[in-house]
Amino acid sequence: MEDGLGMIVRSLRQDPHALETVHISVVAFAGIARTIAPLMDLVSFYPPKLPIGSGTSLGAGLNALMAEIDRTVVRTTADRKGDWKPIVYLFTDGKPTDVADAAIERWQRTYARKAHLIAVGLGRYADLAVLRRLTETVLLFEDSREDDFAKFVKWVTASVTSQSRSVGDSESGAVPIAVLDESILSLAKTPAAQSIIGDRDCVVIVGRCQRARKPYLMKFDRVSQQVETRDFALQANRYDLTGCHPIDESYFEWSAPARSNLTVNTSDLFGIPGCPYCGNPSAFAQCGCGNLMCVSGPGEAVCPWCEKTVNFYASTQEDEGFDVRRGRG
Ligand SMILES: [Zn+2]
Ligand SMILES: [Zn+2]
Known part of the structure; x- marks a missing residue:
């Protein structure tokens, strides 16, 4: 993931449009959650070292994300053009170990219409059902072959690029994600297709x-x-x-x-x-x-x-x- 983030940033910098428009911040969550890279333009952004810790506190992660949005996203007012809607990529490889219900509800009530959320489950232990409560766009990445991760990183890059264009072009509406390479990434549509896996994986x-x-x-x-x-x-x-x-x-x-x-x-x-x-x-x-x-x-x-x-x-x-x-x- 850390290498992937570096690759995403490097290839985004080669896109002049992205260079002008994209700002990145990173909120990490394990047992606790914290902003580890404050919002920064693409040129100044330096990929942080991603922490590991015991726990998958999705609720804490969402609360940290919402606080970050409140703190940094400039809102449009009568005499000021604000920022475009933030696009959130939520990556997780586990199932929540805290009670995330209140945070999910808060996200749906206030933030869902102010941001685009793309949730990506990494590997077979990701809890897709809980991600589906957050957004309609839930993707599953199963790392099965050597070059899959490189393809996955390319997909994220392409999708940030295409979104930075479309968000710039129109104020609202659905945001297109890059064409899925179905061999590495699948749109996780039906809960039934996914086996229910307990936390004892x-x-x-x-x-x-x-x-x-x-x-x-x-x-x-x-x-x-x-x-x-x-x-x-x-x-x-x-x-x-x-x-x-x-x-x-x-x-x-x-x-x-x-x-x-x-x-x-x-x-x-x-x-x-x-x-x-x-x-x-x-x-x-x-x-x-x-x-x-x-x-x-x-x-x-x-x-x-x-x-x-x-x-x-x-x-x-x-x-x-x-x-x-x-x-x-
Ligand atoms: Zn030893
Ligand atoms: Zn001892």
Whole structure:
């Protein structure tokens, strides 16, 4: 997404019309929401680093967006020509982890007619139903092939360009979006076509390297398994390791304020990552303080979270697993 934003800005700058008319700002939301790039003309705009954090606070994101619109969009008055309607691209890959109803209602009541909103769900876990409550234009991007993202970025660029023209030409009416490349982006029309996915699609767990003392994020994705016996069939869930990524301290700032008390049992998780910083073979050792750290094996280690010396034992076959705190998504 960060690379994509840079590409969008670079190619928009090559369009003389866009250069004259387009202003960009970026509001980010994870556990919290904040404007990370104030409204700026295309020439001066510098793509910000996008934060990650535990949570998908759509309600907080919408409130921050509406505050940004109130603060920056110049309204037309009797003796002043104001700004054109802002065009909002809302990107999300998850489902809301806060209660967004009030913010959605407020958007519909006051802002829906003052701005164009294009919602883009990224990947199969995006909650399209909630996006549909915000706007009729809901698109789904499923990153399936290598060059798809580049095509997707081209589409966003083309659609900003065409909108900057059409908004300039007429005061109202529907805003055309660029022609969809249906192979990469689909207009998400019918809720029925989209399977209902709960918030248990993936598990994210944070840990900290005992040597580098920096945090990392382990991600496990749900794998559904049909378990059938002679008498019954049931849907079993397990989570397989899909990656372990270094993150920076801003993760905690961008996570939902209340410490997540969601837990997952390790017996449901498959795969143990190594530490992305120091190469320790296990990034999944739990200290008595409840936090996870990396270890080289059984023995003593100092917990980078609580500074206590911990003695780790090798787990045995009989272990029933233990509960660890997980992020909100
Ligand atoms: Zn480490
Ligand atoms: Zn500890």
